[in-house]
Each structure stands twice: as structure tokens, then as C-alpha cells.
Amino acid sequence: MDGLKGLTAEDPRTIGAYRLLGRLGTGGMGRVYLARSEGGRTVAVKLVRAELAVEQEFRDRFRAEVAAARRVGGRWTAPVLDADTEADVPWVATGYIAGPALSEVVEGTYGPLPEDSINRLAYGLSSALLDIHGVGLVHRDLKPSNVLLTIDGPRVIDFGIARALDAVSEHTQTRAGMVVGSPSFMSPEQVRGERITPASDVFCLGSVLAYAASGRMPFGSLVSGVHSVLFRVAESDPDLDAVPESLQELISGCLAKSPEGRPAPEEIIASIGPVSSGGAASPWLPAELIARLGQHAVRLLDTDTPPSGQPARTRTVEAVGASPSEHAESRTTVLPAGSGSGSASASGGAYGPDGGHGPGAPRSGSHGGPDGSGSGAAAPAPAVSRRRRWPLALGAVAVVIAAAGVATFTVPALGGGGRSGGGSDIPAAYVGTWTGAVERDGVPTGQQRRFVISHGSMGEVVANSISLGATYECKSDGKLVSVSDADGLRLDTTVVHSAPEGRCSALGEHSLKRGPRGTLMWSAAGRTATLRPAGHEVVPTAYLGTWERPNADGVGTQRVTIERAPVGSAAVTIEVRGSGGHCTARADFYSADGKLTVGPSVVQRRAPGCTASSSSYFRIAGDGSLVREFRGNDKQPRSYTKVQ
DSSP: OTTOBOOOTTSOSEETTEEEEEEEEEOSSEEEEEEEOTTSOEEEEEEEOHHHHTOHHHHHHHHHHHHHHTTSOSSSBOOEEEEETTSSSOEEEEEOOOSOBHHHIIIIISOSOOHHHHHHHHHHHHHHHHHHHTTTOOOSOOOGGGEEEETTEEEEOSOSGGGGGGGSOHHHHHHHTOOOOOGGGOOHHHHHTOOOOHHHHHHHHHHHHHHHHHSSOTTOOGGGOHHHHHHHHHHSOOOOTTSOHHHHHHHHHHTOSSGGGSOOHHHHHHHHOOOOSSOTTOOSSOHHHHHHHHHHHHHHHHOBOOOTTSOOBOOOOOOSSOOOOOOSSOOOOOOOTTSSOTTOOSOOOOOOTTSSOOTTSOOTTOOOOTTSOOOOOOOOOOOBOOOOOOOOOOOOOOOEEEETTEEEEOOOOTTSOOOOTTTOSSOGGGOEEEEEEEEETTEEEEEEEEEEEOOOOTTSEEEEEEEEOSSOEEEEEEEEEEEETTTEEEEEEEEEEEESTTOOOOOSEEEEEEOGGGOEEEEETTEEEEEEEOOOOBOOGGGOEEEEEEOTTSSSEEEEEEOOOBTTSEEEEEEEEETTEEEEEEEEEEEOSSSEEEOOOEEEEOOTTOOOOOOEEEEEOTTSOEEEEESSSOOOOEEEEEOO
16 A cells, blocks of 8 residues: 555546545556545546547457456456446446455565465466356456455456457557566467467466465566567476475466366366365465455555545555555567467566566555556546446455454355355355246246356345346346345346347346255246256366258258357357358357256358257267257257367
């Protein structure tokens, strides 16, 4: 907090409904402010640079990325709480995380973390990736300065939104002082300019864990030169000599050169297993770090609105390491053409001798830039209007009780069922993924309902829901209206996706109550369902690849390509090429309980006679072929042979 800068004459005093307290830093996308909401919540508001806002391709990408990012739960990430992507100068507000960056802890205040902390770090970061990938995003810049440490676990920041910078022209990148990537924490696909998938984030996770466990970057620092690091990422084995032997198998698996050879996040979680051996109050970090986190949280609570040009006022308490710093001129490194940077995220901190971030990168309570960097010159920001609020579940914030100079903490075990330490209104028994068949007046409707419930507060979005019928798929967000032992959770829902378009309605208020034997009882508009825990799911390996069959008329082919993706994401591409032209459609993955269930296809490329299909099931036949069965119509099953 010592690095919090006062507001200047060029800074607005409010953005939307948020009262600005000071500047946290600047980055490739713009300026970042510490702010307070009308209800007193501390947030980080990221204001896009004016020169980026005029580029339509950037604005379109920014709008799409914010829409996806706001659906990521706040358990393991800094949640998107609000945004105005249509303002003259777009902005987005995220939950402020009261904790230092992993880079600051390892390099400055503590050093490498112990083995138990690394296991818990791996569990938390893998859970964050599941949440991020679950809404169709790839982080693309997972690095130590984008991992914040809190009392009840790690938090990942700057996911998804940074991808909007890929749409910016080279001229604007140079003018704005943007930084392309973080070489020491890139994946081989990024270095080679290949297609970026969720597996790229797993490679970056391996590099982060190696760094946290040893204090060294597995492919070297930039002292030896950018190209040398990039070559080692793409071609050389990682240096894990300083990593404890018990962690080397996990980390080396993540660092496989081939994306197909890396474990999926849920496989990492399963391999780690329960991460708490000391009960619900067992700290996941060493006692020294826990105490400093408490001191930092006290300072945050005491921060008040500063006078113009003055730093924010805080109580005098020792801070956790260094804070975000801001520089009038940033140190910028843009990889030259032909360097192998490819489609790397343009979201890294300025290159410093450590290879992960430069002197302007965010540190304690790190929110240095909308894209994760903490440096760069900002354009003057006009007053910003508020057009629409998008609340989302806020992640847990530590509760600190100071008595006689000693901080005491209630710390839930990572991945466990304890109540969120930040005063979440959602009882822990409701948090998780739930699924069940829908009935109306006791008669099955053929519809399936799936909920993902996260911690959060009254008025925030705490639930994402998928409703799957024979011919339609609906996705909605649920805002918490009330919670009680008698009535359970009551949600006000809003449709965020409808296939086909216009088919879905929100059904008014939804009710979720505790049921027998660990179930939840859902009801809305006369419909009911008994929901059971579903856990995280991704497309099983057996289905992955491209499958083909000839068209019925013997002209052209039908192709089905299935990719690894989490529930709710587009995983299936259907292509039909024939005498009538070329038709392409996509379908979302719903579940993998015995069969692969997908939603109705959404046509992306039309030709005469090209129509969407109903929800369907895929299964692997005894001869190894892929069989597709359709719901809700009389189409005969179709069989496909694997071609790649």
C-alpha cells in the first residue's frame, strides 16, 4: 500500500459508481485505480487507454472477453464485478485482492515456499484454471506477478481480458508502450506462434510452480537474453535441480513440450488429493507470511479517500513487501518479427532481469495494469460515466482480528468445505457443481439442469446455470436475493446465452434448498429437480480428435472434431461439405456421464439447407467408431471413423 499514488488533476474522481482512492499503477491497457463501491467494497478499476478505445477490433474483443470473464467465479480469481464496455473510455472493475504477488514473496520477503505450500498452490491454481477454462477463456499469461497470495489460498488475476490486446495494431502497440509476453513463463506454443489452448496454461502453471519451489526459473532468466530463453522454452528440458524431489514429477508433467502430454487441471487436483492435513484451520503458508498478510489487510481496511494529489491515508502498519509502483516512462520490450513470439499474450510486465516482470510490475496487492503489467505511460483519463453494472461473486477476503498486537485468523482448508473467510453469504454446503433431471408436477420433462455455485454476497451473481433440452440450451446467471436456513438460497436469474437465440427465459425467482443425502432441491416456475454433486468434468480423452463419414448422397463428407474442454464450453465442431456448399456449426459440452452429452449446434457458416441440429449424445462403439445419437427427433444414429 506504500506505493499507492495520489490522484492528479488528470484523473477522474469517480468511475461509474466507484469512488477513487488512488492510483495502483499503469499497464499496456491503461491506468488502474484503487476504489470503493457505494457499499464500501474495495475494488480495482481498470480504465482503458483512449488510443485503444478508438480501435474497433480492440473494443469488440474487449467486450467479448469481459462478458466471458464476468462468468468466472471468485473462489480462485479476482472476479469481474462491473464494467462499461460501451463508454467512450471503457473500464472494468474487479475485486481487489489483499495480498502480495507470488513474485514478491519469492524474490523479496520470504524466498521459495515449502513443499506443503507448493502442493496447495498447485491445487488452487489448477482450480482457478478450471474456472477460467470453464467459460471458454485461456489465461495466456499465467506468471508469478499474476498470482496473489491470500490467507485462504492463491488468487489468479488478469485472465481473459488481456487477450483483447492481440487485436491491436502494431502501430498502437508501439505508441502505447505495450509489452508482448513474459518469455520465462511462456509455453512452447506461444513461442512458436501455434494455436493456444488451455494446455498452454498448464505449461505456464508448471513454470510458476518450479519458480515458487526453487526461486529459479526453469528455463532461465532474461540475463542470458530473450532469444536464449525462448529457445530453451521451446526445445530444452527444464532445470528442476533445485525443486524438491517429491514435486518434480508433478512439475515436469506440466512442462511437457507437447500439449497432449500435459495433465489437465482436474487431473492435477486429483493427483494432489486432499491438501489439508491439519484441519479446517490449518494455514497453507508459513506463519511469518500469514502474519504479514494480516498486517496488509488491516492497512487496506483503513485506506481512505486522499485529497487531490496526495497518497491515500492509511494507519501506520508494516506493509507486505513492496507495493505497485508507477513510472512516467515504461521499459518496453517488444519481440521483433521472426523472433518466435507468435500469438503470445501482450500482457506481460516490462522485462526485468528476473524475466518475469520489470521495475514497474505490480507487487503487493498486485493490480498494476489491466493486462498484468505495472508499467507504461497513461493517457489522461476523462470523467467516466456508468452505464451498466455486472456484479459477480467476490472471492474470499481474510477476516483479521487484531488484539494486543497479535493477528488471529480463521483459515479454511484449500478445496475444503469451510465457509469463506470474507463473510460470504453462501453456506459452504451449497458451493460446488450440481446436476439433475427436471420434473414438472412429478413428470420428467426431458430437460437437464446444471448449477455452479460459488461464494459471494447479497446482490452478487453467485450461480451459473445451464438448462439443456432436446432442442435448446440456456445459460443464466443467478444473483443472490436472500439466504436463510428455512428457505435456502433465492436467486434472481438473467439469461446470458440462448441456443437457438430468443428461445430461453429466466423463469423468475429460483430456489435452492438443502435436500436429503447431500443433495440440493431446485425449484422455479413449477419445475423441480434433485441436484447431486457433479464435480469438474472435461471431455474424456477417448473422444478427442477428428471423425468423418460420407454424406448420404455420396457427395462430400461430414466431419466431427471434438476438443478437450470443460463443461459449458464449445467442444464439438461439425462440418458438412457437399454439393450444396460448406456448413459449420459448434456445440457445447454438457456432461460425460457414460456418454458425451452436447447441446444443440449453433450454425457459424451457412450454406443452402444448412440448419442447426438438436442436442445429442456421443459414444464410442465396440469397433472404435464414434456414434452420434440425437435427442428429440427421429434421426437415425450416425457412425464416424477417426481420421486424426
